[in-house]
Amino acid sequence: MTLPTDETPATAEDPTAPVRFPAGFLWGAATAAYQIEGAAREDGRTPSIWDTFSHTPGKVTGGDTGDVACDHYHRWRADVALMAELGLGAYRFSTSWPRVQPGGRGPASQRGLDFYRALTDELLAAGITPALTLYHWDLPQELEDAGGWPARETAYRFAEYAGIVADALGDRVELWTTLNEPWCSAFLGYGSGVHAPGRTDPVAALRAAHHLNLGHGLAVQALRAALPARARVTVSLNPAAVRPRTGSPADQDAARRIDALATRVFTGPMLHGRYDEDLLADTARVTDWSFVRDGDPGLAGQPLDCLCVNYYTPTVVSTAPEGTVPERRDGHGAGAHSPWPGADRVAFHQLPGERTAMGWSIDPGGLRDLLLRFHREAPGTPLYVTENGAAYPDEPDADGRFHDPARIAYVHRHLEAVHEAIRQGADVRGYFVWSLLDNFEWAWGYGKRFGLVHVDYATQRRTPKSSAAWYARLARSGTLPPPA
Numbered sequence: 001m002t003l004p005t006d007e008t009p010a011t012a013e014d015p016t017a018p019v020r021f022p023a024g025f026l027w028g029a030a031t032a033a034y035q036i037e038g039a040a041r042e043d044g045r046t047p048s049i050w051d052t053f054s055h056t057p058g059k060v061t062g063g064d065t066g067d068v069a070c071d072h073y074h075r076w077r078a079d080v081a082l083m084a085e086l087g088l089g090a091y092r093f094s095t096s097w098p099r100v101q102p103g104g105r106g107p108a109s110q111r112g113l114d115f116y117r118a119l120t121d122e123l124l125a126a127g128i129t130p131a132l133t134l135y136h137w138d139l140p141q142e143l144e145d146a147g148g149w150p151a152r153e154t155a156y157r158f159a160e161y162a163g164i165v166a167d168a169l170g171d172r173v174e175l176w177t178t179l180n181e182p183w184c185s186a187f188l189g190y191g192s193g194v195h196a197p198g199r200t201d202p203v204a205a206l207r208a209a210h211h212l213n214l215g216h217g218l219a220v221q222a223l224r225a226a227l228p229a230r231a232r233v234t235v236s237l238n239p240a241a242v243r244p245r246t247g248s249p250a251d252q253d254a255a256r257r258i259d260a261l262a263t264r265v266f267t268g269p270m271l272h273g274r275y276d277e278d279l280l281a282d283t284a285r286v287t288d289w290s291f292v293r294d295g296d297p298g299l300a301g302q303p304l305d306c307l308c309v310n311y312y313t314p315t316v317v318s319t320a321p322e323g324t325v326p327e328r329r330d331g332h333g334a335g336a337h338s339p340w341p342g343a344d345r346v347a348f349h350q351l352p353g354e355r356t357a358m359g360w361s362i363d364p365g366g367l368r369d370l371l372l373r374f375h376r377e378a379p380g381t382p383l384y385v386t387e388n389g390a391a392y393p394d395e396p397d398a399d400g401r402f403h404d405p406a407r408i409a410y411v412h413r414h415l416e417a418v419h420e421a422i423r424q425g426a427d428v429r430g431y432f433v434w435s436l437l438d439n440f441e442w443a444w445g446y447g448k449r450f451g452l453v454h455v456d457y458a459t460q461r462r463t464p465k466s467s468a469a470w471y472a473r474l475a476r477s478g479t480l481p482p483p484a
């Protein structure tokens, strides 16, 4: 087996060798606009679907909203200084569509673009590579009112917005991601309704998935037209590491159906320019897919410079007996409506053993398997892990310090899995921990803390947890420190 560089000595035969990552491996942390920025009504920003959703009673735990969040919109300079202290090589953030282009159509907001210009300049001055995501779920409310992602027009609006951001920041950002986890946008937003905009219509969910694919393809074209040749364009998917609960043919078929709806509905068009026949057949009683026009899947399949994987927990499934109502577990809250159109007789399970505060089971092998799958499916395409991390309660000790050994252990084990994928040939170039800061965890509000850095929401005080110090050692050395 060929190692990516000759500086990677650890082998399966020598488990005591230090786990060292290839030279130039990018160590980063990730956030998203709505989860940290706050300043929801400042400088011309208009509401996104998440503003509307979070202000709707009963949608978010505790009635939390992103109105203030981590107040990053005002504290960005100090936050970049914190990143520099942690020795981060890269920072993944998203631009807020309604901040950049209020209302989702028409002219750009100069003040919105200035914010991201200043942020990226500060990052570059600190030697931190900016990795920009165009869409991390904050669709301008006006576009939802006009039909949202189930409407074809939204794909064209997205490409226009991508062009605006590329014109403004193309000279300073090299790594461009179109969409973050389109599965969540389509199936949690329009299927189960546990995410904004909270619709529960299986047809709308599949239409949204298609228009996200189309919007991705159109945005890649818009980015290519506007960006310098050195820019790299990608997408961050959350493919499911699907495991059938048993080897029975019925459970394996449940796994196949969920793999189609979780992963291949996006990788089909984006990587191969097609929708798989089994996906179309499985969902035939929901829709005839007549909203797909000739040439759309091919358009979605634009060449990408790298591929990005977000991963937290495996998806263990079995077939559910006829007549039972399966638990609609999807990793982001269980709603009354299924996020899996056409796959009603599937039950979801957790693995025995330890779980994070999200209730998610821990299975680093899932990340390794997904990286190896993308390596096989998109040979020669560099890979990044753009999200991975864990929520824990994180109580302070008597001195006000936050010791989070469970988070360190989680990240440590997943990085061992990344390293194993590299050892088996996957060209993984970087890893972004989710998240830099505790933040607004969507339908869960502020109760779930994923940060390397604790945020006291009453004072906005930032306190690095012990995981931050551990990750800083890793970022500086490129060698996995012991988890303790």
Ligand code: FCB
Pocket (backbone or CB within 6 Å): 032, 035, 180, 181, 184, 238, 310, 387, 434, 441, 442, 450
């Ligand atoms: C991912 C989201 C990210 C964060 C993590 C925990 O699905 O992309 O914003 O909420 O889950």
